[in-house]
Amino acid sequence: MMNTPRSDIALVTGASSGIGYAAAHALRTAGYRVFGTSRRPGAKGPDGVTMLACDVTDDVSVAQLVEQVLREGGRIDLLVNNAGIGLFGGAEESSVPQVQSLFDVNVFGVIRMTNAVLPGMRHRGAGRIINLSSAYGFIPAPCFALYAATKHAVEGYSQSLDHELRAFGVRVMVVQPTYTRTAFDDNLVTPDRLLGAYDAVRGSMKQVAAEALQQGDTPEIVAATILKAATDKAPKLRYPAGKLARRVSLLRRFVPEAGFDRSLRKMLRLPV
Numbered sequence: 001m002m003n004t005p006r007s008d009i010a011l012v013t014g015a016s017s018g019i020g021y022a023a024a025h026a027l028r029t030a031g032y033r034v035f036g037t038s039r040r041p042g043a044k045g046p047d048g049v050t051m052l053a054c055d056v057t058d059d060v061s062v063a064q065l066v067e068q069v070l071r072e073g074g075r076i077d078l079l080v081n082n083a084g085i086g087l088f089g090g091a092e093e094s095s096v097p098q099v100q101s102l103f104d105v106n107v108f109g110v111i112r113m114t115n116a117v118l119p120g121m122r123h124r125g126a127g128r129i130i131n132l133s134s135a136y137g138f139i140p141a142p143c144f145a146l147y148a149a150t151k152h153a154v155e156g157y158s159q160s161l162d163h164e165l166r167a168f169g170v171r172v173m174v175v176q177p178t179y180t181r182t183a184f185d186d187n188l189v190t191p192d193r194l195l196g197a198y199d200a201v202r203g204s205m206k207q208v209a210a211e212a213l214q215q216g217d218t219p220e221i222v223a224a225t226i227l228k229a230a231t232d233k234a235p236k237l238r239y240p241a242g243k244l245a246r247r248v249s250l251l252r253r254f255v256p257e258a259g260f261d262r263s264l265r266k267m268l269r270l271p272v
Contacts, residue, residue, distance in 0.1 A: 007033070008031070008032050008033070008077045008078065009032065009033050009034075009035070009069070009073040009074070009075055009076050009077050009078070010024075010027045010032040010033070010034045010035070010076075010077065010078040010079075010080065010230070011034075011035045011036075011037070011065075011066075011069055011076050011078070011079050011080070011113075011117070012024045012027065012035070012036045012037070012049075012080040012082055013036075013037045013054065013056060013080065013081055013082050013083035013109075013113060014037065014038070014082040014083030014084065015034075015036025015037055015038065015045050015046075015049065015051065015082070016036070016038035016040070016043035016044065016045055016051065017182065017183060018180070018182035018183060018219050019082055019132065019177065019180060019182060019219045019222045019223065019226075020036065020080075020082040020083070021036075021045060021046060021219065022218075022219035022220050022222065022223035023080055023082060023219075023222070023223040023226045023227075024036045024045055024046050024049045025046035025047075025049070025223065026220070026223040026224060026226065026227045027078070027080075027226075027227060027230065028046060028047075028048045028049055030227055030230075030231070032077075032078065032230075033050075033073060034046075034048070034049045034050070035049070035050045035051075035052060035069045035072075035073065036049045036050070036051050036052070037051070037052055037053070037054040037056075037065060037083065038051060038052075038053060038054075039053065039054070039055050039083075040053065041053040050072070052065055052068060052069070053065075056083050056105060056109030056110075056112055056113060057104045057105055057108070057109055057112075059112060062112045062113055062116050063116060065116075066113075066116040066117060070120065075120055075124060076117045076120055076121070076127070077126070077127055077128070078127070078128050078129075078130070078230050079113060079114065079117045079127075079128075079129045079130070080130045080132070080226060080230075081109070081110045081113055081114065081129065081130065081131045081132060082132045083105065083109055084105060084106045084109075084132065084150075085102065085105050085106065085187075085189060086144070086147050086187070086188040086189065087102050087144070087146050087147050087188060087189045087191070088143055088144060088147075088188040088189070088190070088191075088202075088205075088206070088209075089143055089190065089191035089194070089198065089202060090143060090145075090191065090195065090197075090198035090201070090202065091145035091146055092195065092198070093191030093192075093193055093194055093195050093198060094146055094191045094192060094193070095192050095193060098189075098191070098192045099146055102146055102147070102150060102189070103149075103150055103153070106147070106150035106151070106153075106154065107150050107153045107154060107157070110131055110154055110157070111157070114129055114161070117129070118165075118170070121165075121168070121169075121170045122165075122168040122170065124169075125168060125169035126169045126170070127169070127170045127171075128170070128171050128172075128173070128229075128230055128235070129158075129161075129170070129171070129172045129173075130172075130173055130174070130175055130226055130229050130230060131154050131157075131158045131172070131173070131174050131175075132154075132174075132175055132177070133151050133154050133155050133158070133174040133175065133176045133238075134147075134148070134151045134176060134177060134178075135176055135177070135178045135240070135244075135245050135248050135249070136148040136151050137151030137152050137154060137155040137174070137176060138152075138155065138176070138249065138252055139252055139264065140261075140264060142201065142205055142268060142270065143198075143201060143202055143205040143206075144205075154174065155174055158172050158173065158174045158237070159174075159237055162237055171235045172237075173229050173235055173236065173237055173238070173239060174237065174238055174239070175222065175225050175226050175229055175239045175241050176238060176239065176240045176241060176245050176249065177217065177222045177225075177241040177242060177245060178212075178216070178217065178241075178242060178244045178245045178248065179209070179212040179213050179215070179216035179217070179244070180213075180216050180217050180218070180219060180221075180222055180241075180242075181213060181216045181217070181218055181219070182219055201270070204268075204269055204270070205268065208267075208268055208269060217241065217242040217244070217245075221242050222241040222242070225239050225240075225241035225242075226239075226241075251263070
């Protein structure tokens with residue numbers, strides 16, 4: 001992995017905790033000048049990282065953020081779209097407005113940030129954009145159907161965008177974690193119209209997720225994958241983060257669909 005000159009500028013959204021915090025720290029240690037964001041003004045980030053307030057659901061907030069980074073840093077070489085929220089429950093249990101709010105952060109927030117940095121990257125003929133996806137961006141996810149839908153959207157957007165931008169010297173890639181030991185799962189949004197019909201599967205999936213999190217990857221493992229994607233001399237589209245993500249990715253590609261379906265339901269303790 002090549003060492004990056006200190007002059008390279010990285011912008012990491014959602015850098016006040018979890019994967020974003022670890023990624024900002026890893027990039028700073030590797031020599032980047034790092035700007036991190038949080039929705040809360042005054043949030044603390046890693047040492048040496050300049051923290052700025054930004055709401056990725058607000059066009060004005062995003063524009064002001066990018067303008068400030070360009071004023072202070074001169075350019076943006078790397079954007080890490082990490083900010084996101086989760087939603088746990090049966091897909092039927094969420095109203096359309098709640099789903100729209102989820103997409104506004106996880107999908108349209110990525111698009112807002114990307115559109116804001118692209119003019120500068122295209123003008124310079126260089127840049128990288130790393131979007132945080134998930135293993136749920138390529139496998140089924142009971143009780144995470146709506147969250148998974150946002151990650152599938154990010155995957156499709158990133159793959160197509162990468163082909164659009166290569167002629168300008170800009171690359172787009174996704175990092176795909178599985179269960180990661182952060183506060184993300186403690187802060188999952190609850191559906192706004194809970195239905196008793198889903199109590200059993202919701203309870204079962206909650207237990208499975210809690211057990212998996214105990215063995216989950218640390219944020220630093222995901223951060224190391226982000227750094228690899230940022231510095232890889234031959235960048236790829238997808239970077240599974242951690243052993244489980246790599247294993248599941250291989251299984252999804254090579255195991256017949258029926259066999260993968262049975263294996264997944266058995267792992268999730270669902271009737272086969």
